[in-house]
Amino acid sequence: MRIAIPNKGRLHDPAVDLLDRAGIHVVDGEDRQLYADTVDPEITILFARAADIPEYIADGAADLGITGFDQAQEADCDVVKPLLDLEFGQCRIVVAAPEEGEITDIQDLNGKTVATEFPHITKKHFAAAGVDAEIVEVTGATELTPHVEMADAIVDITSTGTTLAVNRLAIIDEVLESSAHLFAHEDVLNDRKTSEIDRALESVLAAEDRRYLMLNAPAANLERIKEVIPGMGGPTVMDIADTDQVAIHAVVPESEVFRAVTRLKAEGATDILITEIERLVE
Numbered sequence: 001m002r003i004a005i006p007n008k009g010r011l012h013d014p015a016v017d018l019l020d021r022a023g024i025h026v027v028d029g030e031d032r033q034l035y036a037d038t039v040d041p042e043i044t045i046l047f048a049r050a051a052d053i054p055e056y057i058a059d060g061a062a063d064l065g066i067t068g069f070d071q072a073q074e075a076d077c078d079v080v081k082p083l084l085d086l087e088f089g090q091c092r093i094v095v096a097a098p099e100e101g102e103i104t105d106i107q108d109l110n111g112k113t114v115a116t117e118f119p120h121i122t123k124k125h126f127a128a129a130g131v132d133a134e135i136v137e138v139t140g141a142t143e144l145t146p147h148v149e150m151a152d153a154i155v156d157i158t159s160t161g162t163t164l165a166v167n168r169l170a171i172i173d174e175v176l177e178s179s180a181h182l183f184a185h186e187d188v189l190n191d192r193k194t195s196e197i198d199r200a201l202e203s204v205l206a207a208e209d210r211r212y213l214m215l216n217a218p219a220a221n222l223e224r225i226k227e228v229i230p231g232m233g234g235p236t237v238m239d240i241a242d243t244d245q246v247a248i249h250a251v252v253p254e255s256e257v258f259r260a261v262t263r264l265k266a267e268g269a270t271d272i273l274i275t276e277i278e279r280l281v282e
């Protein structure tokens with residue numbers, strides 16, 4: 001099975017890191033290579049441009065791929081299906097025009113020019129809004145175009161908003177929200193290997209925002225402690241020999257750890273240990 005991942009850019013490092021944490025380690029990983037084997041003899045990694053990955057999957061050059069949801073929307077290949085939101089590469093595609101200019105609404109762009117790296121998404125969005133604008137395709141530095149009279153507005157990616165602000169551009173409309181996803185060709189959707197990979201990546205994401213909590217506490221307080229840490233289907237409770245104490249283990253959401261520890265201390269808990277979880281297969 002071949003998985004295409006971005007060869008460079010914003011999504012490269014997090015994609016490699018995610019596969020690694022899922023146990024799909026790349027072997028012989030040298031810079032600037034086009035493909036690599038993994039520790040699993042059934043899985044090969046292809047390195048391609050983020051924008052080309054949907055096409056690689058559609059053509060059958062890759063079975064699975066990791067790229068931005070925006071790239072899949074732009075490529076618009078019917079046979080490429082999103083399987084899993086990977087929770088990195090979060091950004092928005094927006095329409096932006098010069099601050100303090102006359103264009104403050106998408107309707108103002110009738111008969112005007114819009115520059116973008118996403119012509120397909122842009123065409124669709126403007127058609128849905130009933131606005132007839134000329135679309136100029138560029139391959140980068142889109143934010144420059146309104147300042148050199150190439151375009152009246154742009155459709156581009158924003159995340160922190162810094163690039164738009166630096167180029168004195170204001171958002172006038174939202175087009176779509178994106179994040180990196182795992183995609184699959186529809187022919188491999190029900191393959192055993194697709195499910196294995198999907199589950200492995202999902203287990204990393206599930207573990208990311210949970211913590212493993214271990215503690216000792218008076219057995220008499222167990223019921224109240226269970227209310228603090230319900231765990232996943234209840235905490236594991238073990239008697240500690242020759243004492244009135246129990247050892248308790250549970251998986252808790254990371255966001256609740258701080259509050260839980262305070263309440264556990266109040267219930268007489270001692271030796272509280274909090275550890276990260278590598279993977280969590282539910």
Ligand SMILES: Nc1ncnc2c1ncn2[C@@H]1O[C@H](COP(=O)(O)OP(=O)(O)OP(=O)(O)O)[C@@H](O)[C@H]1O
Nearest residue numbers: 009010011050051068070071089090091157159178
């Ligand atoms: N500022 C950002 N914040 C979050 N995600 C982003 C951002 N910019 C791009 N992305 C995501 O990463 C994908 C690839 O963009 P990126 O700029 O990394 O690659 P590229 O333009 O193909 O490569 P390069 O610019 O190196 O030629 C985008 O389609 C989008 O999903």
Ligand SMILES: O=P(O)(O)OC[C@H]1O[C@H](OP(=O)(O)OP(=O)(O)O)[C@H](O)[C@@H]1O
Nearest residue numbers: 010140141157158159160161162163164
């Ligand atoms: O809202 P911000 O946090 O400023 O991010 C937005 C910028 O990030 C991306 O560019 P990137 O840095 O990937 O450079 P590129 O133009 O070379 O792709 C995108 O094309 C925007 O220009």
Ligand SMILES: [Mg+2]
Nearest residue numbers: 009010139140
């Ligand atoms: Mg880019």
